Amino acid sequence: MAGIVKYASLFGILACGSVMLSDARADEGMWTMDNLPVRQLAERYNFTPTQKWIEHVTKSSARLALGCSASFVSADGLVMTNHHCANTCLQQLSDSKHNYFQDGYYTASPAQEQNCPAMELNQLDSITDVTDRMQAALKGKDGEAYTKARQAEESAIEKECAGTDAKTWRCEVVSLYHGGRIALYKYHRYQDVRMVMAPDQNAAFFGGDPDNFNFPRYDLDMAFLRVYENGKPAKVSSYLPFDPVGPAAGQLVFTSGNPGSTERELPLADLEFRRNVMVPFVTDAYSALDGVLWQYSRESASHRQEAQERIFGIENSLKVFRGRVPVLADSKFLMAKVKSETELKNWINADPERQKLYGDPWAKNTQAIAVEEQIFKPYMMLERSSGLGGDLFAYAKLLVRAADERQKPDASRLSAYHDANLPALEAELASVAPVYPELEKTELAFSLTRLRQVLGADSKLTQLVLAKSSPEELANELVGGTKLADPAVRLALWKGGVKAIAASDDPMIVLARKIEPEARNLRHQMDDDVLAPSRQASEAMAKARFARDGMASYPDATFTQRLSFGQVKGWNEDGRAIPPFTYFSGLYERATGADPYKLSQPWVDAKAHLNMKTPFDFVSTNDIIGGNSGSPVIDTQGHAVGLIFDGNIHSLGGDFFYDESNNRAVAVDSAAIIEALKVVYKDQALADELVKGHL
């Protein structure tokens, strides 16, 4: 693949229009709690958050370790998140008699609240600046030395932080502003999280994939959990009491959540790599797998149930990737990026001292991308799951690598295997979630077919994996022969470490062992020759921007707590105004009786008793991204007025830039939650627990 079109070098003669990458007048930003956009809030909304308000919001917020946001909504440890964030637990609790994912989960008393096996909730306890310490450790290092030093210092800091009580404390070193600031986040970890209530899937995900990322919308995408300590509901000091009325159009609202990642500071060259290589590769792979699972689901009711969570995940990711295509092809956006980079470059080059300090990070980055183009496909196939799909191989790979890593001093390990993360890995291996052999064979055979297709039948890696077998034969042999579906077998291998792994003749372990050297090799190339130099390049750019602009902006998302602000507001689509609210009445109009527009029986029965004017879902200008799922929507008084569960289709471009004209967050209205709990699910107690404390 050839080089990169140098827009940047052409900037001098461009008329760049009026798009700004960061417009302080917009409702833009995922702000850290210690650097809120006070000026914008005062100017646009005449609101100034007090220290008390900030603390209340901070402490009432939480995240699910596996990748969602949440909030405390009662003094008794009640937690609100999305149904789609509790999917895995609902599946795991289900058995041949109960399909909680499909039918919902209901409890009449705390005694019925069952533990979610693999779930962990984190509540932020403190943030400490460790920029100086990290920078001292990394000074003058490059490539592998840089990666290792980074791992070592992070590990040391995290270990010191968690101390001897890694069961209670989770510590993470987080790089903000691409290394401009490095902070240690210390979380209180709750590992006893129980299921309190989840509605049926038809209500939670009404409209299914067709409506996902769209609006108008009629979803009750909620789930309630409770954290326990010492076998009892945990008492929490901060929580968000429910406003049973919900927000008004135009009202200022906040979301406090953990946006996973954004790439708003991404250099142009990386955007082009995404457009030309990454996005086509990933959408292609996901589309094909989506087709496989779509057909798999049609084969029987059990296949349908087995695959549904996976399909949800894939279709969701697909929309995310497809949603990025228009932005990556948008010349106005790209030109604004050119402008921003050129200005920064000129600012550096205007001063020999700055040149010396920052160097030419763009050149360094371009070199890293050239390596990435070479190794991207084999890396995705062998080191990520693209070429070896399914849970069973993932278990095998985890066991093989973890055994090896755990032998090393903590500081020398890959970050996922630091002592601080071992409890989570062990919990994953101990999961009693069912493994479906037919689904495993299907995913594995298909991914092996892709591997051969993408890397070529003659490639060394294809030969290593397949030898003389066909994908179908190998998948049957591996899934048929492995014992890794049994959590006890996995835990024994985990506990047995390198010896047990080396002695194992489990075919899945044997394969994972065989490809481990190549997979590791690719991983090291990616870490040392791509990620390390491009991270260093980003850091140099970020530092230069800092030196020029100060803390005027917010850092890219890092799955740490952020506050977004905005107002409840619709947008214009092809000249048509999309109003900000939907109502219960619209749900019944949209219901066709056919999946995914089918109502469950409780909703059919409740029709006559519901207040049809109750607002259901709403959109707001809040700047959110994946990871914000489950974030509360909060009013200026610190009450919960809604529950984020999605963004509209335009918000997907928010990965790269926020466009206030049409990027919208989608939330369930607090009024809908209360009305549905009372009338549809007849759970007055839960409704009461939610509104208790509301002024």
Place this chain on the structure above:
Amino acid sequence: MAGIVKYASLFGILACGSVMLSDARADEGMWTMDNLPVRQLAERYNFTPTQKWIEHVTKSSARLALGCSASFVSADGLVMTNHHCANTCLQQLSDSKHNYFQDGYYTASPAQEQNCPAMELNQLDSITDVTDRMQAALKGKDGEAYTKARQAEESAIEKECAGTDAKTWRCEVVSLYHGGRIALYKYHRYQDVRMVMAPDQNAAFFGGDPDNFNFPRYDLDMAFLRVYENGKPAKVSSYLPFDPVGPAAGQLVFTSGNPGSTERELPLADLEFRRNVMVPFVTDAYSALDGVLWQYSRESASHRQEAQERIFGIENSLKVFRGRVPVLADSKFLMAKVKSETELKNWINADPERQKLYGDPWAKNTQAIAVEEQIFKPYMMLERSSGLGGDLFAYAKLLVRAADERQKPDASRLSAYHDANLPALEAELASVAPVYPELEKTELAFSLTRLRQVLGADSKLTQLVLAKSSPEELANELVGGTKLADPAVRLALWKGGVKAIAASDDPMIVLARKIEPEARNLRHQMDDDVLAPSRQASEAMAKARFARDGMASYPDATFTQRLSFGQVKGWNEDGRAIPPFTYFSGLYERATGADPYKLSQPWVDAKAHLNMKTPFDFVSTNDIIGGNSGSPVIDTQGHAVGLIFDGNIHSLGGDFFYDESNNRAVAVDSAAIIEALKVVYKDQALADELVKGHL
């Protein structure tokens, strides 16, 4: 979607490297027989074709009307093409006892040669220049008026040409050099084409999808047909005798075939539309369908057989589209395009007379693309088959539209419905090819799911198609209720015309009728507001180029006869030399016993008797593209030395430009064909018929 990055306007300051879009020194070009690259052939290969040689090659060549190339290879009407070009016939001749597609088709005498129901072979009879006549008819017309005038004049010319004997003559107006030359192609049509011999699928497509578009290769992708007249093998005056030895490395070879289409003159703005919109959309859709059919095939042996031809087509198209991605992202290529366009623009603008004559075709084209961006997805969904898949709906749509079109005077019809094309359409409807209800339901349900996903559940078009049904329900209802699987029912509706269509309560016809106004509307927008202005823009650019350069180059491919030249030669891949030939020995080394690397029994049995040093497949620098499948490889003496069946992966970029460094055509060696016929298939008679006449 925002506008187009104006590389063109930036050209002034670019250092453009050395890529030329058309390099007269390369083995480039798909030349018309009346404008062969005489200078290049003399300079590079010291060869000057005689008039006799040209006529011999022209008359020995043929095409299959449905989209492949072929050649006459004996005086008794024997025709050579690819196995994959005879797929459909092999499927159609198969029944519950015979799977000719899988197992091969063998005959001991002409009496056993069965008719291929839907196959038509065309032999070029004459070419007449009609440029002046067409230009006179189109003068001063735009949009709908232009489209209509064009249709009318083409129809008139074709009608005059075929005269009263449309069964014998097929006439087509072809626009060469994007309208720089317009020519009438008159073909002798052979509609009695019979199957003589086809090997088993394992031999024809050894390596399957993983090896497709790759090399080294070991495929015997051949089929032999025979044209009949009045029930007897047709006598032909020109044919290519087989050279039983095959070509040598470095030897000059020609391919005479019918490349389907190339886009080497495509403006930059169109390339960007392809990169940003079309290619992502199509690969996404095909990947997903490929996944569906992959899983469908695993469900049973019959499902596997039902879907295999469809899967081959989709995977082939997928590779073609994926193969375009690197070229569309190649900045060197794009910059060379900028250079070429800028030079032409400057040439026009240097002279007020030229400005008046050619106008600003780039501006016109950009406007057309803006419309295309608006209607592309609905057009693909409703008017093309993306949203309504399967054969049954295609039949319904054809019947509904044809009934309406046939009422109009020939000159006012859409081009597919001119009188000249009606016999082919009727043959399609009369096809006894089996329709598989499960496969139909699957494809239809899936495409309807895509339609709702792509256009949105709330869109007018989705509502029109689905109303309150789910995709699954509607597909079941339509496929379950329609009688269109029966050719007699289809022919009755065809013969009954508008009355029969209006009276039909066949659910598939009812749906096709219901969406016809919207589908037509999209078609007219595409024809009048996109294709007409962009065609006019291309014509203006082509005329300007003509006026400046004359006939120095070849026209873009148009599925008409072209000659390519080149030499038998490997290439370098990641620094590794790929040799030009494979040998029988390599086939046996590659065979793993597992599909698609499995040998059929005849090959297993023949192993001890074959000359393992026989060359199998080879690559050459000949410039080919889809449509060239089945082209003979011809030496300077007019003998057949091979059979084109593929290009390597790099040749896929050949849609946009030819790169001699790594674009390669892939052919079966004539020596392999003779050896396999004699030793594996024990068909000495056919081998003798092929080499007869070889000097």
